[in-house]
Amino acid sequence: LDEGRKIVFVPDHSIPLTVVKSDGGYTYDTSDLAALHQRLFEEKADIIIYVTDSGQSSHFQMIFAAGQMIGWYNPQVTRVEHAGFGVVLGEDKKKFKTRSGDTVRLMDLLEEGLKRSMDKLKEKERDKVLSPDDLLKAQKAVAFGCIKYADLSHNRINDYVFSFDKMLDDRGNTAAYLLYAFTRIR
Numbered sequence: 476l477d478e479g480r481k482i483v484f485v486p487d488h489s490i491p492l493t494v495v496k497s498d499g500g501y502t503y504d505t506s507d508l509a510a511l512h513q514r515l516f517e518e519k520a521d522i523i524i525y526v527t528d529s530g531q532s533s534h535f536q537m538i539f540a541a542g543q544m545i546g547w548y549n550p551q552v553t554r555v556e557h558a559g560f561g562v563v564l565g566e567d568k569k570k571f572k573t574r575s576g577d578t579v580r581l582m583d584l585l586e587e588g589l590k591r592s593m594d595k596l597k598e599k600e601r602d603k604v605l606s607p608d609d610l611l612k613a614q615k616a617v618a619f620g621c622i623k624y625a626d627l628s629h630n631r632i633n634d635y636v637f638s639f640d641k642m643l644d645d646r647g648n649t650a651a652y653l654l655y656a657f658t659r660i661r
Contacts (some may be wrong), residue, residue: 485540492537509537511555529559530633535636560632563626569598571637588618591639613637617643617651624650 476482479497492504514520525535535557540547548555563571572610573579593614598603602610628648629635645651 483544485537485544486538488533488537490537492541503534504538507535507596508541508561511538511542512547515542515553521591523554523556524554525555525557526561528562530562532557532559547657559631559633564634564636566636568636584622585618585637588622589614591643592618592621595643617654620650620654 477491481491481495482491486489492508492509493502493506496502498644504625511523514523527535539557543550544554565571571579571652573583593610596605596610596613596617601613605613625635625637641647642649643651645655
């Protein structure tokens with residue numbers, strides 16, 4: 476007990492986990508400990524992997540250490556780990572968000588990619604040499620390929636800057652360049 480709070484100090488950490496606040500409320504520490512307990516004792520999990528951004532790594536290390544300290548699991552028997560990933564940043568180097576500050580929805584991202592890829596195809600006058608059906612196929616291949624490649628071509632744990640302009644550039648390490656090179660080879 477500490478000034479009305481219920482806290483847990485875990486080895487090698489100077490900051491405690493707050494299990495119950497002084498007003499009786501709960502925190503992320505509480506819900507993450509409860510989730511770990513539920514997965515271990517109700518679901519009987521023998522492998523638990525938390526996938527969140529790398530910024531939460533130390534929090535989860537504390538949760539796992541508390542679970543071991545309390546005796547909930549033995550790491551020799553049960554695998555509990557955090558698989559962190561980098562954050563997608565906007566060109567301003569801040570977390571990628573809409574102008575209103577909301578998280579960007581995947582559907583909106585894909586629609587914007589489709590619009591921009593069609594603009595790029597028309598700029599390169601591909602609409603004059605491809606049938607309307609082939610132009611739509613090219614639009615989807617370029618848009619979705621560029622978005623997937625941009626996301627998967629970075630190290631999982633590093634942050635990266637999201638830019639449609641870089642993604643759709645047909646020079647350098649991009650899907651557009653690879654698609655262009657593949658087409659030329661064929």
